[in-house]
Amino acid sequence: MTDTLSRTFHIVTLGCSKNRVDSDGMAHLLRGRGMQPAAAPEARVVIVNTCGFLGAARDESVGVIQEMLDARQPGQVVIAAGCMPALGDYASDIPTGVDRVLTTREWFRIGEVVGNLLGERVEPESAGCQGMLTTFSPTEAGPSAYVKIADGCDHNCHFCTIPSIKGRQMSKRPLHVMAEIVDLVARGTQEIVLVAQDTIRYGADLGIKHGLPQLLESIAEQVPNLPWLRMLYIYPSPLTLRMVDVMAQHDALLPYLDMPIQHADRTVLRTMNRPSDIDMTLRLIDHARTKLTDPVLRTTLIVGYPGETDAQFQTLYDFIAAQELDHVGVFTWSPEPGTKAVELDLPRVPPAIAEERRNAIMEVQQGISLKKNRALVGQTLQVLIEAVGEAEDDRGNSEPISVGRARRHAPEVDGMVFVPGERPVGELIELEIAEATPYDLWAYAPGVERRAARPNDTHAATGRAIRKRAKTRRAMTNRPERRGGRPLPVIQPAAD
Numbered sequence: 001m002t003d004t005l006s007r008t009f010h011i012v013t014l015g016c017s018k019n020r021v022d023s024d025g026m027a028h029l030l031r032g033r034g035m036q037p038a039a040a041p042e043a044r045v046v047i048v049n050t051c052g053f054l055g056a057a058r059d060e061s062v063g064v065i066q067e068m069l070d071a072r073q074p075g076q077v078v079i080a081a082g083c084m085p086a087l088g089d090y091a092s093d094i095p096t097g098v099d100r101v102l103t104t105r106e107w108f109r110i111g112e113v114v115g116n117l118l119g120e121r122v123e124p125e126s127a128g129c130q131g132m133l134t135t136f137s138p139t140e141a142g143p144s145a146y147v148k149i150a151d152g153c154d155h156n157c158h159f160c161t162i163p164s165i166k167g168r169q170m171s172k173r174p175l176h177v178m179a180e181i182v183d184l185v186a187r188g189t190q191e192i193v194l195v196a197q198d199t200i201r202y203g204a205d206l207g208i209k210h211g212l213p214q215l216l217e218s219i220a221e222q223v224p225n226l227p228w229l230r231m232l233y234i235y236p237s238p239l240t241l242r243m244v245d246v247m248a249q250h251d252a253l254l255p256y257l258d259m260p261i262q263h264a265d266r267t268v269l270r271t272m273n274r275p276s277d278i279d280m281t282l283r284l285i286d287h288a289r290t291k292l293t294d295p296v297l298r299t300t301l302i303v304g305y306p307g308e309t310d311a312q313f314q315t316l317y318d319f320i321a322a323q324e325l326d327h328v329g330v331f332t333w334s335p336e337p338g339t340k341a342v343e344l345d346l347p348r349v350p351p352a353i354a355e356e357r358r359n360a361i362m363e364v365q366q367g368i369s370l371k372k373n374r375a376l377v378g379q380t381l382q383v384l385i386e387a388v389g390e391a392e393d394d395r396g397n398s399e400p401i402s403v404g405r406a407r408r409h410a411p412e413v414d415g416m417v418f419v420p421g422e423r424p425v426g427e428l429i430e431l432e433i434a435e436a437t438p439y440d441l442w443a444y445a446p447g448v449e450r451r452a453a454r455p456n457d458t459h460a461a462t463g464r465a466i467r468k469r470a471k472t473r474r475a476m477t478n479r480p481e482r483r484g485g486r487p488l489p490v491i492q493p494a495a496d
């Protein structure tokens with residue numbers, strides 16, 4: 001390995017958006033030590049930022065670490081970071097041979113850890129747990145950026161391992177959040193996506209009342225040149241009403257409510273240790289629909305939870321059919337050791353039944369989504385262009401094609417908008433919707449003559465072509481809610 005390569009790193013990020021933010025933070029710290037990113041085979045330091053949320057995610061994490069170890073070059077260092085090492089029960093599953101493990105609460109120590117492994121003189125990192133909320137400016141500001149405003153969770157949902165991985169919630173100070181956003185917007189980011197385990201509870205640990213609504217108002221007022229601000233993971237709570245009121249007052253606050261409800265049957269919700277007042281959930285949905293212009297509602301669900309009867313599932317099914325939400329992700333329950341759910345003295349739902357229930361929800365939701373997407377045909381939407389690729393039809397003809405998202409699409413989990421031609425990556429442009437599928441939309445610039453290529457001819461080819469030319473991230477096999485279980489790579493801004 002040459003001297004140049006000895007100062008290189010490669011990070012593989014698995015799991016959710018919160019992990020992505022931590023990876024950006026690690027990259028920032030390593031660059032600060034004079035290191036440069038490189039492809040995995042050439043990098044001196046390879047970091048796998050693992051996900052430990054579900055069994056499938058842990059399997060994927062182990063598989064990727066093993067892949068890196070199998071391909072390890074002489075002198076290469078392999079580090080396992082992220083959620084999996086934080087799970088005591090699973091830390092021992094990390095393949096032998098890794099040089100260091102670093103939990104999700106220690107990622108900010110990466111500089112010290114790498115320095116030690118490379119035999120350099122380093123000062124020990126003195127930040128305590130608060131270090132995991134380190135503010136940093138990512139070197140590559142893309143069109144869209146996640147900003148983690150808190151980490152950890154104070155709830156105790158009985159199916160969830162997150163509190164045991166992350167501990168209690170710790171919020172980033174409002175001034176630090178603001179500084180991060182100002183920096184990103186100054187460098188061209190058009191969309192900021194605020195994330196936490198329970199975003200609506202932001203600031204409670206700092207003693208701030210109504211932390212998220214206040215933060216949103218501050219951002220809208222102090223960063224007037226930010227076009228899109230989105231929040232994900234809003235736990236159903238009365239504070240959501242106030243947040244929606246603030247959203248309604250500022251155009252930059254996208255009218256997008258991502259509120260995971262998990263189920264609609266009171267008894268199931270109680271056994272999940274989730275808010276079981278489904279009337280309150282309905283009030284929150286109604287409030288969003290009343291107050292917001294063109295509201296977009298997303299939720300996630302769990303089916304096949306212990307004890308879920310046919311009638312209880314039917315309650316959920318009827319709820320989804322009646323509410324006509326815009327985006328719905330469905331998990332089948334996964335028995336995660338260490339969670340209360342596995343100890344419940346309730347009958348287990350056979351996996352085949354759970355899968356049937358999931359398919360039934362996805363099927364009814366696909367019809368709803370298609371209806372909603374078709375209603376957009378002929379409308380002009382603002383679209384954030386994120387990548388440019390080439391579409392190739394079955395006859396081998398190719399043409400450039402751009403891909404972006406409308407206000408109704410959160411990154412990674414919702415649909416996309418495809419538009420023929422090469423559009424400037426990172427720009428917000430007005431496009432007319434021409435075709436709709438349950439997930440994606442096809443659009444043209446208003447007034448532009450439509451080409452002969454039709455979505456049905458080009459869809460598969462488009463996916464292939466975009467994947468080929470754009471930088472893509474690993475398929476999120478551990479996030480089955482994505483598009484109802486069909487993993488799809490996340491499209492990043494085109495490298496060229």
Ligand code: SF4
Binds near residue numbers: 155
């Ligand atoms: S709110 Fe519930 S599901 Fe979400 S991270 Fe906290 S414990 Fe887990």
